[in-house]
Amino acid sequence: MTGYASVQQSLGAAEPETPPRSGAARVLGLEIRSVNSRFLDLTFRLPEELRQAEPALRSLLTARLKRGKVEVRVNFESDQAASLQEPPVRVLQRLGALQDTVRTWLPQAAPLSVADVLRLGLGHQGSAVDWGAELPPLAEQALEALLAARAREGKRLAEMLRDRVAQLRTLAAQAGPLVPQLVEQQRQRFLERWAEAMALTDGATLPEAARDRALTEATAFAIRIDVAEELTRLASHLDEIERLLGKGGEIGKRLDFLIQELHREANTLGSKSAAMELTRISVDMKVLIEQMREQVQNIE
Known part of the structure; x- marks a missing residue:
């Protein structure tokens, strides 16, 4: 049967006394779409950092659904309240040294852009939130809403x-x-x-x-x-x-x-x-x- 459900949850909300960490304040969104099919056909569209959660999601859905072409889509949305963080000086120094080394051997290589620096400079900081642990409860909520729509x-x-x-x-x-x-x-x-x-x-x-x-x-x-x-x-x-x-x-x-x-x-x-x-x-x-x-x- 056809059905649609969508749920969202904020991740990594900082405590009042704690400065927000880069990339921690995000919104995790999960959608489940179901269309008619004689058999159960599951499709997952997950970010790379949540790819390991696919088996758990598949097990959850197969236990509750028997028919339908079902698509599960998970995405992160930027939290507007999150502020852009400045990369540490030592990281900027390291990036500059690496760029000089690369351009010594590859003179035609393009220099790092500001976006590259921010992406690489902040990439080392992990989120305080275990996204994989947050996903199954969110999927449960979406599945309940989907089952209600199908009912x-x-x-x-x-x-x-x-x-x-x-x-x-x-x-x-x-x-x-x-x-x-x-x-x-x-x-x-x-x-x-x-x-x-x-x-x-x-x-x-x-x-x-x-x-x-x-x-x-x-x-x-x-x-x-x-x-x-x-x-x-x-x-x-x-x-x-x-x-x-x-x-x-x-x-x-x-x-x-x-x-x-x-x-x-x-x-x-x-x-x-x-x-x-x-x-x-x-x-x-x-x-x-x-x-x-x-x-x-x-x-x-």
Whole structure:
């Protein structure tokens, strides 16, 4: 199912008596995006300094999610309250010496820019915050928000599925009475044809035998077009779908299987059709079942 969650947390906030350290005052942001997919597909976009946290995040998500194409994005944002720090003099001296050495051997090398000096000069100072330790709790918050969003969508999907189930029941109720009517019509048609055949034989065949043959043909026709079993199984599958929707939990795969069975029964109903009305009912059923299939593949 689709869903989105975003959380943020300030890192390295300095104590009132302690001067802020360079790079310590930052904001850690985490986003989780989920779109529909039959299987669970996880993608992580993490800063290099948090790459080691990927296994823990993967374990956290796989324990709670079963389906969906999920993207986890983590980024750092600069805290506007953080002040730019001055590199220590000894670090600047060291950078100057290194630059002179490099340019002695590589005269064409570009000199260090101010940005280079600040990046290299402050890079040695580590943050007082263990970012890896801060990330899992933040991911828990985002995951809870994502699950809540997906739960809301799940309720909407359940309402849609119940509506389709009701429509399928209506179509099945329309199909039930059609079969006896078709059998009776075909029986009368066989009797009329055999009566015409008897008139052409001038009594060479006994009327009783002709009538029995007509009834036998009508019975065979009734067996061929009987869809009582299909309608019974279809009703049973619909009952199970409604039971699962009421139960909740991880029901996506079971619903997927039941949708396949519904499609099979609708196909059989169409193949046994002996009237346009039954064919129309079969086609309408397939349309509803296909709509259910598209949504069921997104349900855990």
